[in-house]
Amino acid sequence: MKFISSSIGRKLLVALSSIFLIGFLFAHLLGNLLFFKGPDAINAYSQTLHDYPVFLWFARIGLLTIFIIHMGLGLKLSLENRKARPQGYSKKNTVQASLASRFMATSGLVMLSYIVYHLLHFSLGLAHPELTSLPLDKLAQEDIYQMIILSFQKPIIVITYFIALFVTMLHLSHGIPSLFQSTGLSSASHRKKIQYLGRFLALLFFFGYSSIPVSVYFGLI
Ligand code: HEM
Known part of the structure; x- marks a missing residue:
């Protein structure tokens, strides 16, 4: 408990949860x-996940718990940084920290809204039932492929995903270097390299994920 009530402890938990x-x-x-x-x-991949409900629910509950810890402690740190009054020589650093954490909190909340929408879309099939309540495929499996094709033919869905993935990229490009700093894995001599690593991974996720809506929308698939 003492660990969580200290700012260092909270930073470390946010960093570990982000891993x-x-x-x-x-x-x-x-x-x-x-x-x-x-x-x-x-x-078949989706069917395999659903064939092991115990494993799937264990992973889902674990993921949700980690997500709540990350969001809750991250928001708390952001509010603390905002409250920290800039004084004397530390003024510049305090203002920068506060701006960065405000940005992390805002982008994190955008991602949260996206995840709620994404679950309503694909996992629960409630956001666009006309695009996701489909007959089973020829092997009597849920037709995820067809759901993806039908969904990403709609410009509004493509734009929503694109914005969410862009915000995720910004969140990660700042979050990954912070993760190294909070866990003490970063040093002054490696700072630049770690920043590049953060940007590289953020871009990898952005291009990797957006390749699906983009290729469906532009008829490449
Ligand atoms: C174009 C990008 C994406 C596509 C096409 C996509 C596709 C899907 C699909 C089809 C499912 C349902 C799987 C199933 O029920 O078998 C799913 C679930 C999920 N997605 Fe995504 N996803 C994308 C991006 C993301 C991103 C960026 C995140 C996180 C920020 C995310 C988080 C989740 C979560 C948490 C689930 C629920 C997993 C579960 O069933 O427990 N997805 N996604």
Whole structure:
């Protein structure tokens, strides 16, 4: 408890939780890219996940818990930074920290809205039932492939995903270097390299994820 009530402890927990969330982003991207292998590959992948409900729910509850910790402590840190009054020589650093954390909080809240929408869209099928309540495929599996094709033919859905993925990229390009700093893995001599790594991973996620809506919308698939 003492650990969580200290600012260092909170920073460390936000950093550690982000490692799991980035791991999820990697795994989800690899799963999604099966789309390019065709309907059988991505539908079978989704079916395999649903064939192990205990494992799936364990992962979902774990992910949700980590997400809540990350959001809750991240927002608390952001409010603390905002309250920290700029004084004397530390004025410039305080203002910069406050701007960065305000940006992280805002982009984090945009991502939260996106995730709620995304779950309503694909997982629960409530956002656009006309695009996601489809007959099963020829192997009697949920037709995720067709859901993706129908969804990303709609410009408004493509634009929504594109904006969300862009904001995710900005959040990660600042968050990944901060993660190294909070865990003490960053040093002055490596700072530039870590910044490049953050940008590289953020761009990788952005292009990886947006390749799906873009290729469907422009008829490349
Ligand atoms: C174009 C990009 C994306 C596509 C095409 C996509 C596709 C999907 C699909 C089809 C599902 C449902 C899987 C199933 O029920 O079998 C899903 C679930 C999910 N997606 Fe995405 N996704 C994308 C981006 C993202 C991003 C950027 C995030 C996180 C920020 C994310 C987070 C999730 C979560 C948390 C679930 C729920 C997993 C579960 O069922 O427990 N997705 N996604």
